[in-house]
Amino acid sequence: MLRLRRPSPAAWGTIVEAACGDAEDYWRARDVLVQAGRAAAPYADRIAARLDDLLRDPHDYLIGQLAFPLAGVGDVRAMPALHRLAVRERLWRERSNAPALAVMPAAELLPLLRRDLGVDAAAGGNACALDVLAAWGPAAAPALPEVMACLEGPYAYDAARVLGRIGPPAAAAAGRLAEFATGSSRPPGPYGPDPRGSWYGVRMAAWAHWRVTGDDSPALRIYAADLDSGLGSRVLPYLADFGPAAARHTGAVRALMDSPGAWARVAAAHAWWRITGDPEPAVPVLLAAVDPEWDGHIAYPTPRAVRHLGEIGAPAAAAEPVLTRLLERETRLGHGWERIRILADDAVTRTLTEALAGIGPRSPG
Structure with a gap:
């Protein structure tokens, strides 16, 4: 098995x-x-x-x-x-439980999640519960009081992601998210309450603020500062989510498609396509990140590149042979991590199948 x-x-x-x-x-x-x-x-x-x-x-x-x-x-x-x-x-001890729990009906599991989160906003197992709530999106809105409490603890980054996924129903958190995004305040930890230095979650907070308010100007201003200071690779996934609203940054995104790091190149190619709708320069970058001999090692962005190629669809038809080759493997991908090997391979298989469906049937000849 x-x-x-x-x-x-x-x-x-x-x-x-x-x-x-x-x-x-x-x-x-x-x-x-x-x-x-x-x-x-x-x-x-x-x-x-x-x-x-x-x-x-x-x-x-x-x-x-x-x-x-x-x-x-x-x-x-x-x-x-x-x-x-x-x-x-x-x-909630292990985050690997989150995908299974997220399949449960929210109405059944929410009371238990809320009770667990309400015991201690800084509890070590809260990350799994917050992952489940993020997967549910707007259906997690009844847990807003507990999620907002977590926003004041060491799991503020995960809580901000949940609030962003919930969207406008989480508008009560907008003020606090704006403070975290601009650096006027920051949550404690996870390395202690010391307020010196910038919080690593400012970009997530800025994205969540946009998602709950619809106002994109604060986030785009923060991301522009990152691009200007050479930290653009950190904001590429967020710029992709903004799509055409981030059009003023296409030059910086295009330059990052030539980054030395594969993860940055893949993120830049995706952001370029989402912002411009132009697949021509993005597809070769994404295709180059899909090694037909990839063995499942998590150090490589192969699944993310595959997902993005599927989103692009028919213009990414050149990827069909290598995606098919990976999908037709007889043995599971993985590095012997038996506790998650089947789950990891099944996730990759679903990604490949969905990408091939998005690209469509291969043209005759």
């Missing part, structure tokens, strides 16, 4: 039965099952029944290995186990 991208159709069934059984090595099967994602859907009843059995044992510390696969298909039968895990302070 960890090695092959397309295992036998019966393989997941075998894993589920082992994970739900009493065999001595059931824990090994659960380590795989927790990464199942949508593949667990046909086995939800079996997993839920076994999870119900385990919940009768107040000392079973492995319920998360069945709760998260069930949550990953949006099954509300995972909620009793998630409540128990939250009480044990295990629910």
